[in-house]
Amino acid sequence: MTFALHGIPVSKGIAIGKAVLISRAAIEVSHHLIDSGKEEAEAKKLLDAFDQVRLELDQLRQGLPKDAPPEMAAFLDVHGMILADPALAEKPIKLIRTQRLNAAWALTTELNDLLEQFAEIEDSYLKERANDIRQVAERVIKTLNAQQDSLTPSDFLPTSDIGVESIIVAHDIAPHDMLRFKEHAFTGFITDLGGKTSHTAIVARSMEIPAVVGVRHASEMIRHGDWLVLDGERGVVVVAPDEQLLAEYRELQTQILKEARKLQQLKHAKTETADRVEIELFANIELPEDAIQAVKLGAVGVGLFRSEFLFMDRKQALPDEEKQYQEYRRVVDLMHGLPVNIRTIDVGADKALGGGRDISQTGTSPLGLRAIRWSLTEPEVFLTQLRAILRASAHGQARIMIPMLAHAKEIDETLRLIEKAKQQLHQRGKAFNPNIQVGAMIEIPAAALVLPLFINRFDFLSIGTNDLIQYTLAIDRADHAVAHLYDPLHPAILNLLANIIDQAKRANVPVAVCGEMAGDSALTRLLLALGLTDFSMHFNQLLLVKREVLSANVGLLRARVPRVLRAYEPEEQAKALERLLS
Ligand code: PEP
Numbered sequence: 267m268t269f270a271l272h273g274i275p276v277s278k279g280i281a282i283g284k285a286v287l288i289s290r291a292a293i294e295v296s297h298h299l300i301d302s303g304k305e306e307a308e309a310k311k312l313l314d315a316f317d318q319v320r321l322e323l324d325q326l327r328q329g330l331p332k333d334a335p336p337e338m339a340a341f342l343d344v345h346g347m348i349l350a351d352p353a354l355a356e357k358p359i360k361l362i363r364t365q366r367l368n369a370a371w372a373l374t375t376e377l378n379d380l381l382e383q384f385a386e387i388e389d390s391y392l393k394e395r396a397n398d399i400r401q402v403a404e405r406v407i408k409t410l411n412a413q414q415d416s417l418t419p420s421d422f423l424p425t426s427d428i429g430v431e432s433i434i435v436a437h438d439i440a441p442h443d444m445l446r447f448k449e450h451a452f453t454g455f456i457t458d459l460g461g462k463t464s465h466t467a468i469v470a471r472s473m474e475i476p477a478v479v480g481v482r483h484a485s486e487m488i489r490h491g492d493w494l495v496l497d498g499e500r501g502v503v504v505v506a507p508d509e510q511l512l513a514e515y516r517e518l519q520t521q522i523l524k525e526a527r528k529l530q531q532l533k534h535a536k537t538e539t540a541d542r543v544e545i546e547l548f549a550n551i552e553l554p555e556d557a558i559q560a561v562k563l564g565a566v567g568v569g570l571f572r573s574e575f576l577f578m579d580r581k582q583a584l585p586d587e588e589k590q591y592q593e594y595r596r597v598v599d600l601m602h603g604l605p606v607n608i609r610t611i612d613v614g615a616d617k618a619l620g621g622g623r624d625i626s627q628t629g630t631s632p633l634g635l636r637a638i639r640w641s642l643t644e645p646e647v648f649l650t651q652l653r654a655i656l657r658a659s660a661h662g663q664a665r666i667m668i669p670m671l672a673h674a675k676e677i678d679e680t681l682r683l684i685e686k687a688k689q690q691l692h693q694r695g696k697a698f699n700p701n702i703q704v705g706a707m708i709e710i711p712a713a714a715l716v717l718p719l720f721i722n723r724f725d726f727l728s729i730g731t732n733d734l735i736q737y738t739l740a741i742d743r744a745d746h747a748v749a750h751l752y753d754p755l756h757p758a759i760l761n762l763l764a765n766i767i768d769q770a771k772r773a774n775v776p777v778a779v780c781g782e783m784a785g786d787s788a789l790t791r792l793l794l795a796l797g798l799t800d801f802s803m804h805f806n807q808l809l810l811v812k813r814e815v816l817s818a819n820v821g822l823l824r825a826r827v828p829r830v831l832r833a834y835e836p837e838e839q840a841k842a843l844e845r846l847l848s
Pocket residue numbers: 570572612709729730731732733734780781782
């Protein structure tokens with residue numbers, strides 16, 4: 267039966283393909299059918315993983331200190347009992363033997379069934395046990411994953427479907443997991459959770475893969491192997507589409523492709539407005555090799571290199587100075603002398619630190635130990651990164667950009683550490699640019715309200731509108747429940763932006779916007795009207811934004827903006843914006 271689900275469109279385009287369901291229990295569960303004849307070996311893998319977890323729990327139990335709270339021992343006993351019950355492995359083994367599911371997939375299927383049964387139980391004590399079962403099963407899944415090699419596309423759909431496009435459906439996907447999927451031939455992403463500027467959405471856009479997030483219950487309503495149409499323009503997912511609908515969407519896909527080809531003609535056009543104001547379009551990148559595309563599409567530099575993506579791989583240790591230097595140098599080399607703003611690590615909130623570090627080190631709250639706050643608590647990690655960036659600056663225009671500053675003392679401590687990193691390199695006889703430019707991101711309202719503090723201390727500023735909006739409007743940008751309140755056009759946001767740009771320009775300090783607003787071509791004219799001349803965005807948005815720039819008249823736009831900024835009432839603002847954009 268055909269039905270449609272709705273969510274938040276976060277990455278444009280149309281995808282048509284079969285659903286690949288990624289389990290809610292653990293994103294890293296690979297789903298594949300094992301070869302016939304290998305069923306017993308797979309069943310043994312599962313039983314071995316159970317044994318290993320049992321051993322780990324026994325060791326934990328024995329190693330408990332004498333003064334450990336009694337609940338701790340009781341908790342380990344309950345987990346031991348769950349593991350000892352042969353029923354937990356029974357059904358998964360049956361699934362391996364009869365349906366040839368891989369071990370982790372089989373166990374997850376059983377876990378989901380059990381959780382559903384527990385959800386119907388009234389007794390609160392028994393209901394609580396669902397969590398114990400989940401924790402035990404996830405521990406076994408982790409053990410299985412540790413034995414598993416990296417995924418290949420054919421892991422996901424049966425071999426009979428090779429060549430068929432596939433669309434990932436998941437409860438949620440972490441940004442670094444999203445990057446892992448880059449190697450696979452997926453044509454779309456659908457998640458139950460997420461918002462427009464969550465980092466997962468940002469990565470989907472950078473991969474140019476259509477995506478819809480915040481599609482509540484998608485991972486429960488869509489089944490593995492269902493045919494799907496994912497409309498990344500309107501935020502619609504059609505499950506089991508009929509022939510007519512498929513034909514309509516295929517036609518739409520063709521049109522989008524044609525449009526994209528037409529845009530390519532703008533690649534070499536000079537970026538200036540109709541009234542000859544020069545505009546600079548920079549690229550945002552997550553991985554060094556993204557710089558290749560950025561240059562091809564005519565970016566005048568990298569406005570934001572989210573360096574934390576080098577630090578988010580759970581399986582690898584945090585990269586050392588040499589490794590980081592190689593990666594930064596690669597971007598600098600690829601950009602052939604153009605500026606590269608290397609943003610220092612911004613982990614925390616929806617970006618978990620890898621290298622085997624525990625999540626408790628940064629926390630998941632967007633108000634917590636994130637970005638520069640975390641770096642300042644780990645001066646050795648921070649100094650290592652600073653030295654690596656400085657060394658890259660010997661080969662081109664590498665610049666340091668600091669995220670999430672708000673306090674004068676944080677700024678001063680940061681600048682002190684940059685000087686210390688320079689001294690350390692000097693002592694080691696390593697080359698670097700002693701006049702390297704250092705910039706600050708303006709993404710906390712407090713920073714925007716005390717801008718002179720930043721203007722006096724930094725060489726350039728870059729406005730992170732994703733966070734500036736999140737913190738000004740007090741909504742978690744990754745939470746779909748408040749996604750409807752995420753509004754870049756809120757008068758408070760527009761006035762803050764106007765003020766930051768105006769103050770920076772007056773002081774002759776370069777200022778850019780590197781949040782998602784800069785890449786939204788529907789907002790290009792508005793940002794030009796606010797006086798912005800430097801835009802940094804995902805490279806795939808570059809030509810769309812350029813098209814807007816070429817036809818805009820900044821003089822006219824600037825004259826009409828005061829009315830927009832004074833309009834607090836929604837109808838009044840809509841009229842003022844309509845006039846501005848007409
Ligand atoms: C921003 O906050 O706008 C920004 C560019 O940084 P990030 O999206 O990585 O938080």
